[in-house]
Amino acid sequence: MSDNKTPDIVTNNLWQSLRVYTDARIGLGRAGVSLPTNALLDFQLAHAQAQDAVHTPLDVQVLEEQLKPLAETFELADTLQIHSQASDRKTYLQRPDFGRRLDASSADLLRGRVSEIQSDVDLAIVIVDGLSSRAISENISPFLTELLSALKQDKQEWSIAPLTVVQQGRVAIGDEVGELLNARTVLVLIGERPGLSSPDSLGLYLTWSPRVGLTDASRNCISNIRKAGLIYPDAVRKAIYLLKESRSRQLSGVQLKERSQDPVIDGAETHRNFLIPKPTKPTH
Amino acid sequence: MQDSLHQTSTGRSSYRYVLGTRTYSFSNLADVMAKATPARSGDYLAGVAAESSEERAVAQQVLAEVPLKTFLSEALIPYEEDEVTRLIMDEHDLDAFSPISHLTVGDFRNWLLSDAATSDSLTSIRAGITPEMVAAVCKIMRNQDLILVAQKCHITTAFRNTLGLPGNLSTRLQPNHPTDDVTGIAASILDGLLYGSGDAVIGINPATDNVAQAVNLMKLMDSVIQEYEIPTQSCVLTHVTNTLEAIEQGAPVDLVFQSIGGTEATNSSFGFNLSTLAEAQDAALSLERGTVGDNVMYFETGQGSSLSANAHHGLDQQTCEVRAYAVARKFSPLLVNTVVGFIGPEYLFDGKEIIRAGLEDHFCGKLLGLPMGCDICYTNHAEADQNDMDNLLTLLGVAGCTFIMGIPGSDDIMLNYQTTSFHDALYLRRALGSSPAPEFEQWLAKMQIIEENSRFTLNNALPASFAGSLKLAHEGNL
Numbered sequence: 141m142s143d144n145k146t147p148d149i150v151t152n153n154l155w156q157s158l159r160v161y162t163d164a165r166i167g168l169g170r171a172g173v174s175l176p177t178n179a180l181l182d183f184q185l186a187h188a189q190a191q192d193a194v195h196t197p198l199d200v201q202v203l204e205e206q207l208k209p210l211a212e213t214f215e216l217a218d219t220l221q222i223h224s225q226a227s228d229r230k231t232y233l234q235r236p237d238f239g240r241r242l243d244a245s246s247a248d249l250l251r252g253r254v255s256e257i258q259s260d261v262d263l264a265i266v267i268v269d270g271l272s273s274r275a276i277s278e279n280i281s282p283f284l285t286e287l288l289s290a291l292k293q294d295k296q297e298w299s300i301a302p303l304t305v306v307q308q309g310r311v312a313i314g315d316e317v318g319e320l321l322n323a324r325t326v327l328v329l330i331g332e333r334p335g336l337s338s339p340d341s342l343g344l345y346l347t348w349s350p351r352v353g354l355t356d357a358s359r360n361c362i363s364n365i366r367k368a369g370l371i372y373p374d375a376v377r378k379a380i381y382l383l384k385e386s387r388s389r390q391l392s393g394v395q396l397k398e399r400s401q402d403p404v405i406d407g408a409e410t411h412r413n414f415l416i417p418k419p420t421k422p423t424h
Numbered sequence: 425m426q427d428s429l430h431q432t433s434t435g436r437s438s439y440r441y442v443l444g445t446r447t448y449s450f451s452n453l454a455d456v457m458a459k460a461t462p463a464r465s466g467d468y469l470a471g472v473a474a475e476s477s478e479e480r481a482v483a484q485q486v487l488a489e490v491p492l493k494t495f496l497s498e499a500l501i502p503y504e505e506d507e508v509t510r511l512i513m514d515e516h517d518l519d520a521f522s523p524i525s526h527l528t529v530g531d532f533r534n535w536l537l538s539d540a541a542t543s544d545s546l547t548s549i550r551a552g553i554t555p556e557m558v559a560a561v562c563k564i565m566r567n568q569d570l571i572l573v574a575q576k577c578h579i580t581t582a583f584r585n586t587l588g589l590p591g592n593l594s595t596r597l598q599p600n601h602p603t604d605d606v607t608g609i610a611a612s613i614l615d616g617l618l619y620g621s622g623d624a625v626i627g628i629n630p631a632t633d634n635v636a637q638a639v640n641l642m643k644l645m646d647s648v649i650q651e652y653e654i655p656t657q658s659c660v661l662t663h664v665t666n667t668l669e670a671i672e673q674g675a676p677v678d679l680v681f682q683s684i685g686g687t688e689a690t691n692s693s694f695g696f697n698l699s700t701l702a703e704a705q706d707a708a709l710s711l712e713r714g715t716v717g718d719n720v721m722y723f724e725t726g727q728g729s730s731l732s733a734n735a736h737h738g739l740d741q742q743t744c745e746v747r748a749y750a751v752a753r754k755f756s757p758l759l760v761n762t763v764v765g766f767i768g769p770e771y772l773f774d775g776k777e778i779i780r781a782g783l784e785d786h787f788c789g790k791l792l793g794l795p796m797g798c799d800i801c802y803t804n805h806a807e808a809d810q811n812d813m814d815n816l817l818t819l820l821g822v823a824g825c826t827f828i829m830g831i832p833g834s835d836d837i838m839l840n841y842q843t844t845s846f847h848d849a850l851y852l853r854r855a856l857g858s859s860p861a862p863e864f865e866q867w868l869a870k871m872q873i874i875e876e877n878s879r880f881t882l883n884n885a886l887p888a889s890f891a892g893s894l895k896l897a898h899e900g901n902l
Contacts, residue, residue, distance in 0.1 A: 154886050155614055155894055162601060162608035165833025165845075166615035173850035173882065175833075183810070183833060187842070190804035233769045233805060234465045271805050334804045335840030413610045414897035415648050 150176045163337055186336045193331070193339040195229060198273040200305060206281040207303055214288045217302035220253065222246035222317070226308040239310035241352075242317070246306075250320040253302065257322075262387070263291075264301040264323035264350075268309035272331030272339060279342040279366055280329060286376045294380070296387070311345050311359070318350030325386055326350040327379070332363065340366050344375065346382050348392035358393040360386070439490075441482050448482045453490070454500045457556075458740035459483035460563045462780055466728045466741045466771035473740075484564050488530030492521075495556045501737045506688045507698055512554050512750045521552030529560045536561065536573045536791075543578050550793045555686070555746040558788045562742065567780065570787040571823040577790035579826065581758045582717020583678065585623055585655045585863035587826060588795050593858035594827035595849045596761070596797070597622030600838035604631045606644060607897070612832050613648060618873055618890065619846035620882065621830035623864035624759055624797065625679060625722060627659040631838055638662040639675040646676035652871070652889065655863035657714075657758070659722050664696050664704045671707045678713055679722040679758060680704045686747025689735030698751065705755050716863070719758035719795075725749070726763040727781050728771030741771060742781070746788045753793055759827060760794045762786070764816075765802040766841055775812030778802060782816045786825055797827035801843040810834070810842070817844060821852040828852075853880045 149171060156167030168179040175183075200221055207219050223246050226232035226239045242250070265284070269276055291298045301321040306313055311328055318326030328345040335341065342365040347358055360382050365375040386392045439450040450456045458472035460483035467473035474480035496516065501509050518525075523545070527535060535541055562570065580588040587594050599612030609628065616622050626649070628641050638660045645658035657678035660667070664682040671677050682701065685691055691698075701721070708720035730736040730744040745762070752760050762785035765778040772778045782798050789796030800816045802808035817828065834845040852858055857879070859865055868874045872887040886894065 151882075151884055153615075153618070155611070155618070155890075155897075158607075158611040158614070158894075158897060161897075162605070162611045163837045164599075164601070164608065164612045164615075164831075165835050166611050168833050168847070170847065170850075170882070173847060173854055173880075175845075175847050179833065183835070186835075187804070187809065194805045234773060235469065236770050237469075333840060335837070336804070336835045336842060337837060338840065339804075413606050413644055413647065415610045415614060415893050416651055417892070417896070 183336070190334040190336055190339045193272040193274040193334040196273050197229075198269040198276055198305075198307060200307065203267070203277065203280065203305060207284075207305075210281065210284055210288065211303065214292065214300070216300055219303040219305060220249060222249060222304055222306050224306060224308045224310070224313055229308070232308045236310055239308055240312040242313060247316070247320060250304075250317065254320060254322055260322045260324060261299045261301045262324050263298055263383070264304070264318045264321045264326045266304050266306060266314040266317045266326060266328045268306045268311070268313060268328055268330040270309065270311075270330035270343070271333045272341065274334075274340045275331035275342045275366065276329075278340050283329070283342065283365060283372050283375065286372050287379060290376050290380050291383075294384070296384075311343075312354070314345065315347060315350040315354050316352050318347065319352060324349065325383065325392075327383070338364065338366065338369060341369060342366060344379055346379070346386060346392055348386045348390060360392055360396055439486050441486050443478075443482060448479060448486075450483060450486060453494065453498045454739055454743075456483050456487050456490070457500070457560060457563065457743050458738075460487040461740045461742055462563065464727075464741070464771070464777045464781065465769060465773040466731055469770055470731050470736060470741070472738060487560055488528060488533075488564055490529050490560065492527050492529065492532060492557050493525060495554050495560070500556055500739055500743065501687060506737075508686060508688055508691075508747055508751060511698065511754060512556075512747070515551070515750075515754070516554060517551035519552070520549055524549055524552065529557070529564065532557065532561045533565055533569065537569060541573070541576060543576050546577050546791070547793075550791075553792065555750045555788070555792065556743065558791050559743040559746040562746070562784050562788050565787070567783050567819070570783040571819060574787040574790045574823040577793075577824075579790060579793055579795050581719040581756075581795045583657045583714040583719055583758050584716060585861040586716060587624060587758065587861055589862065590824070591858055592861060593821060593825065593849070593852060593856075594624035594797075594861055594864075595621045595830040595846075596624045596759070596827055597626045598629070598829050598831045598836065598843070599626070600629050600631075600831075600836055602631055602838045604637060604641065609641070609644065610648075611897075613645075614890065614893065615832050616830055616846055617652075617654070618887070619830070619850065620860065620868050620873060620880070621846045621849060622654070623656050623861040624827035625657050625659050627661055627681070627722070629661045629839060633662055633666070635666045635669045635673070638666050639670050639673060642670060642675045642677060653867070655861070655867050661724070664700055668704050668707055671711065676713070677708055677711060679720055680708045681722045681724070683724045683729070684748050684751045685725070685729045685733065685735070686744040686751070687730050687735050687737060689737075690730040690733045690744070691751070693733035693735055698754070701751070701755050717758075719756050721755045721757040722759045722761070723752045723757050724761045724763055725752070725785070726767055727785065728767040731771070732767065742784055745785060746792075749789050749792045749794055752789075757795065759797055760789055761797045761799055761827070762789070763799040763801065765806060765808060766799065766839075768803055769806045772806070774807035775802070775809070775815070778806070778808055779812060779816045779819065783819060783823065786820055786823055790824075795826045798825055799829050799843055801829070801841050803841045813842070813844065813848075817848055817852060818855065821856045821858065850880065850882075
């Protein structure tokens with residue numbers, strides 16, 4: 141594209157340089173009053189990626205291959221593949237209620253597994269495609285490796301249910317999975333609604349004593365987990381904090397959040413408002 | 425239209441329609457309203473939508489025969505149970521209603537489109553129409569009807585500038601940042617101002633929603649407005665109770681924000697009631713910060729919020745939405761914004777449903793006397809794209825929409841959705857010849873952001889006053 145070589149057609153913005161301070165699409169320049177071609181096509185590409193993240197089915201075979209060595213290393217039972225009541229993506233998008241419940245054969249599968257195990261577990265980890273399969277395929281393996289290592293190093297022992305992978309699921313489906321697996325805590329790892337600049341964002345939801353019918357008030361959330369967002373070590377640190385607090389106080393959700401002042405959250409330093417002259421200088 | 429209203433043999437009021445050998449019956453007025461609504465996913469999710477296209481068309485026939493007077497005697501949500509119903513009924517003005525009191529819903533559509541419905545006569549009946557009457561007539565109107573009638577409704581409000589004058593289109597500059605970073609927000613404000621955006625309000629959705637953060641952002645925007653003497657107002661879109669606390673702390677509050685819904689239960693789930701809003705309005709008025717007017721409230725709405733809060737009482741989402749406008753008009757807002765595509769495809773599935781809902785909300789708000797703007801937007805899991813937004817933007821521009829959003833490159837990096845850009849507003853100015861608020865337009869010319877007498881041509885050179893700011897940003901010691 142020749143936008144940069146034709147300054148008389150495209151007006152560039154001097155303040156484009158401010159993009160080092162923000163991801164916002166500032167200083168895009170203009171052709172007349174309209175978007176220059178470069179900016180237009182960049183936007184279209186980002187939107188295409190976000191839409192693909194929503195509509196590309198989770199490749200469960202590939203994911204299973206990724207999870208196999210993890211399960212072996214951390215001595216977990218074989219991963220279970222399950223499905224919500226939303227039969228396809230179109231139904232999933234229009235019927236969030238279907239995405240919150242397991243279909244009959246999935247529920248049966250979990251009941252069968254539990255009758256073999258015959259004991260409660262401390263934690264069930266539920267991997268859900270949600271609104272971005274890309275978030276799962278790109279983040280799950282490295283994130284879980286760090287999380288499971290951290291759990292192994294914890295002073296308390298954590299008994300962990302077989303990993304489950306849910307297709308066409310919403311956050312609340314973790315409650316049913318956790319309940320059927322007799323888990324004291326459930327951790328849902330789900331593909332978040334993709335943003336234009338973040339098609340690969342993973343969300344984490346923790347619930348103590350999961351059971352069908354709970355609301356968001358019972359959950360704690362860690363959002364925007366991805367390489368260009370909340371990086372894995374930080375996300376794992378937050379997750380371990382929530383897991384241990386939840387376990388020791390036997391609760392989750394609003395009560396847990398309100399009392400915790402997680403020191404690693406939002407450590408953003410305050411920058412200056414350059415639109416206002418410095419107090420030491422006379423105004424222009 | 426044929427006669428379709430009957431009494432059943434038990435004497436219970438019922439809505440029935442005979443079509444050939446088939447008799448359609450509807451359980452009550454709310455059922456007729458819901459089934460007459462143009463199809464949308466949220467009404468299917470709620471289980472209130474028509475089961476077939478024919479049933480929908482029949483429900484529209486039945487609804488067209490309902491006398492407007494019926495809406496005064498048949499409350500869709502009981503008076504005793506809901507303070508929004510009480511507000512609607514108690515504030516209804518029978519004198520204003522009298523010129524149209526003999527009309528059915530179908531007649532009302534004809535009247536609205538007729539030459540008898542001038543800007544003046546539409547103003548004079550405003551206090552005599554209820555949200556339910558407006559919702560009903562909307563359901564039997566085509567998109568072009570919604571545009572034509574909205575265009576005749578003139579609603580002007582004012583704070584530091586005058587909004588809603590004929591031929592004007594204003595913009596909310598929305599400089600959101602995922603960590604509320606001051607430099608990042610300032611960069612987006614600069615970008616917006618230099619593209620001529622921000623006369624409706626400079627309004628930030630805070631990433632961290634507490635009083636201390638809201639006060640920081642209020643001070644930031646107030647200092648910019650004062651430094652550059654911009655004839656506009658600022659708003660932090662935090663909970664009404666946070667804004668009340670900020671006012672008590674002496675923060676520079678121009679506008680009080682709140683998301684509102686059309687049922688008492690929706691508003692309870694949002695954590696406020698009508699008396700909270702009254703208290704906040706009084707507090708903001710006491711600051712006397714407006715220079716040319718005293719409209720101090722900024723409300724946001726959107727179809728689906730009542731269902732989402734499980735507070736819809738079996739009503740369709742469009743009817744719930746219009747009831748929210750009764751809440752809004754009680755408090756003489758400067759701005760009302762329907763955030764039409766934000767809620768997701770389970771309420772409005774695709775571009776077609778979003779466009780229809782945007783036109784409906786704008787029409788209904790305007791007819792009830794509100795300064796109606798629209799956040800023309802979509803999320804990435806909706807079946808919509810920039811072309812759908814261009815369509816709605818153009819249609820609302822023709823309809824005389826009071827304001828739209830303005831954001832760098834359509835990409836809200838905090839809320840993760842796409843809305844209209846600074847460029848989009850300029851497109852509409854060029855395509856339709858619309859101007860910003862007059863006070864703001866004069867300021868843009870004075871600051872040399874636009875060339876004078878140019879039909880909105882941006883200056884190629886960076887205006888001198890902003891060149892200094894940019895230099896400061898580049899000194900690197902932010």
